[in-house]
Amino acid sequence: xxxxxRPRHAHSVAACHSLAxxxxxxxxxxxxxxxxxxxxxxxxIIGVLVGLLLPAVQSAREAARSMQCSNNxxxxxxxxxxxxxxxxxxxxxxxxxxxxGYPSDYSPFAKVLPFIEQAQLQDLIDFxxxxxxxxxxxxxxxxxxAASTRVAAYECPSDINAALHGLEMPSGASIQxxxxxxxxxxxxxxxxxxxxxxxxxxxxxxxxxxxxxxxDVLDGTxxxxxxxxxxxxxxxxxxxxxxxxxxxxYRAASSTVDDTVxxxxxxxxxxxxxxxxxxxTGDRNHYWLRGSVPSGPVxxxxxxxxxxxxxxxxxxxKLSAARSNHTGLVKVCLVDGSVRNVTDSIDxxxxxxxxxxYGREVKTVSSE
Numbered sequence: 001x002x003x004x005x006r007p008r009h010a011h012s013v014a015a016c017h018s019l020a021x022x023x024x025x026x027x028x029x030x031x032x033x034x035x036x037x038x039x040x041x042x043x044x045i046i047g048v049l050v051g052l053l054l055p056a057v058q059s060a061r062e063a064a065r066s067m068q069c070s071n072n073x074x075x076x077x078x079x080x081x082x083x084x085x086x087x088x089x090x091x092x093x094x095x096x097x098x099x100x101g102y103p104s105d106y107s108p109f110a111k112v113l114p115f116i117e118q119a120q121l122q123d124l125i126d127f128x129x130x131x132x133x134x135x136x137x138x139x140x141x142x143x144x145x146a147a148s149t150r151v152a153a154y155e156c157p158s159d160i161n162a163a164l165h166g167l168e169m170p171s172g173a174s175i176q177x178x179x180x181x182x183x184x185x186x187x188x189x190x191x192x193x194x195x196x197x198x199x200x201x202x203x204x205x206x207x208x209x210x211x212x213x214x215x216d217v218l219d220g221t222x223x224x225x226x227x228x229x230x231x232x233x234x235x236x237x238x239x240x241x242x243x244x245x246x247x248x249x250y251r252a253a254s255s256t257v258d259d260t261v262x263x264x265x266x267x268x269x270x271x272x273x274x275x276x277x278x279x280x281t282g283d284r285n286h287y288w289l290r291g292s293v294p295s296g297p298v299x300x301x302x303x304x305x306x307x308x309x310x311x312x313x314x315x316x317x318k319l320s321a322a323r324s325n326h327t328g329l330v331k332v333c334l335v336d337g338s339v340r341n342v343t344d345s346i347d348x349x350x351x352x353x354x355x356x357x358y359g360r361e362v363k364t365v366s367s368e
Contacts, residue, residue, distance in 0.1 A: 065157035066326055069181075069229070070339045072153045076182060076227055077337035079115035084213060086115075091226075093210035094184075094196050094291035094298055102133035103197050103208045107291030107298070108184045109154060110146075116153050121146060125289070134293045138169040147177045147289045154180035154288055158325040161232040161249070165286045179232045180288040180297045181324075182333075185225050188355035189302025194257050194317040197292025203356040205335075206291075206298055214335070217357045221336035223364040225354045228322040229330045230299055233284035241277040244270060247310035248323060250280040257317040262302055265309045265319060266348075273309060284311065292316050301355035305330040306344045332365065340365055 083092055092108035106127055113122035124146040131139060139147060148164060155162035164176040186196045187204030199208045205226060206212070217224050234249035241252075254261060254276045264272040286295040294313050303309055303321035306328075312319040322330040322342070329341045332354070342351070342365050350368060353361030 062158065062326070066331075069156040069158060069324075069326070069331055072156065073182065073227060073229075073331055073333040073339045074337065075116050075153050076109075076112065077333040077339065079112040080226055080333075080335075081337055082115040083112050089213040089215060091205055091210070091212050092184075093212070094186075094206050094208050094296075096209055097199055098130060101130075102136075103199070103292055104130055105197055105208065105290050105292035105296065106131075107288060107296055108206055109151075109180055109182075109288045109291075109297055113151075116151075118151060118153075121149055121151070124149070131290065134170075134290070136170055138171050138173060139167075139175065143289065144175055147287070148175065150178040151180070151288065154178075154182060155232075156181035156229060156324065159232055160325065161234050163232075165232075165235045165283070167286070177287055177289070179286040179295070181229060181232055181285065182227050183230045183285060183297040183299040183320075183322075184227055184291075185355055186298045186300045188352045188359075189262060189300035189319065190352055190356075192259050194262075194300065194302075194319060195315075196296070196298040196318070197316045202300070203359065204300065205357060208292060212357065217335050219353075219357055219359055219361065219364070222334055222338065222366050223354065223361075224335045224357050225301065225332045225365070226335045227333040228299065228301070229324040229326075229332070230285055230297075230320070231323040231325065233282040233286060233295075235286070236282045238280040241274070241279060244274070245280045245310070247308065247321075248306075248325070250282055251284050251311040251313050252277040253279040253281055254312040254314050254319075257312050257314040257319050261312060262319055265303060265307075265312065268308060270309060273312065276312070277310075280310075281313065294318070301351060304344065304346060304348055304351050305342055334366065338366075342368075 092111035095103050095105035098104050129140050159181040166174050167177045168174045184206040185204040186206050187202030191203045193200050193202035196207050231248055283295040285297050290296050291298050294316050299320040302319055305322045307321040324330040329343050333339050350363045353359055354364040
């Protein structure tokens with residue numbers, strides 16, 4: 001019998017089998033997507049997981065940045081030792097006085113470059129070039145390339161302002177200069193020496209004409225700070241004393257920097273020094289090449305780490321604090337080359353003791 005002559009009831013039987021097959025499939029097998037409620041639940045779960053994961057990721061990243069910062073300071077500390085070995089035990093100073101003018105203030109960071117595998121960069125620096133007064137003379141052209149070169153070992157990965165910054169010179173011309181997140185120990189600030197460029201000896205390690213070496217660190221190399229963290233300024237200045245600016249980004253230009261202002265800053269109350277503030281500057285540590293200029297990498301430890309009182313500057317005189325973006329602490333490199341974390345809550349006397357080379361103190365950051 002041909003297909004065309006199949007009886008009608010054969011089609012009916014096939015249709016019944018098809019219907020029965022469809023009825024035997026469960027509702028869950030027929031459903032092809034999520035309900036709105038299920039979708040919202042999944043999104044909520046993903047949101048919770050992301051909320052839990054992001055802080056962990058940020059914490060891991062900061063831990064990596066902190067480790068790199070410690071490594072940077074370790075390299076700089078080793079460079080200090082190698083420099084001293086090459087120069088009869090002497091530490092790099094802040095430059096030398098210049099007859100009848102501003103000192104020739106090549107910084108200690110410019111001098112240790114060969115010992116952090118940056119000899120090719122130091123080759124760009126002719127130390128016989130006199131740079132002149134930063135407010136009166138443009139930086140000589142022969143030093144522009146070196147001044148604008150960033151050095152990875154000089155920048156903390158957590159320092160968000162580690163970048164090139166513009167320098168407007170007295171002529172009105174502008175160049176790019178590179179800074180550093182670290183500074184060398186000029187002293188405790190308790191001896192009244194706040195200017196790193198006038199040649200006045202301090203109780204620290206570095207100033208114009210300093211001739212300090214290992215033999216002079218009577219407190220012991222493991223008890224004396226050689227380098228400390230500080231934050232590179234945000235690069236923006238404000239011509240008025242108000243409003244009060246964030247000390248992590250700005251320094252306060254002060255009508256004077258002396259023992260009186262320092263004693264007021266010791267109170268920790270910003271209102272105690274507010275009458276001395278004339279404006280705000282964002283150039284802290286913009287200049288690794290020069291040491292005595294206001295933006296150079298030499299500081300004292302008069303104020304405790306990450307102090308609420310801003311760094312105070314008057315010309316090249318400074319009242320300063322070690323600062324960082326690591327939560328609740330700063331890193332320091334001791335003269336022996338070891339690196340330590342110092343909490344913001346460190347005792348003031350212990351902190352000051354760690355900045356002096358001959359104070360004969362019992363407790364320092366290494367004993368905490």
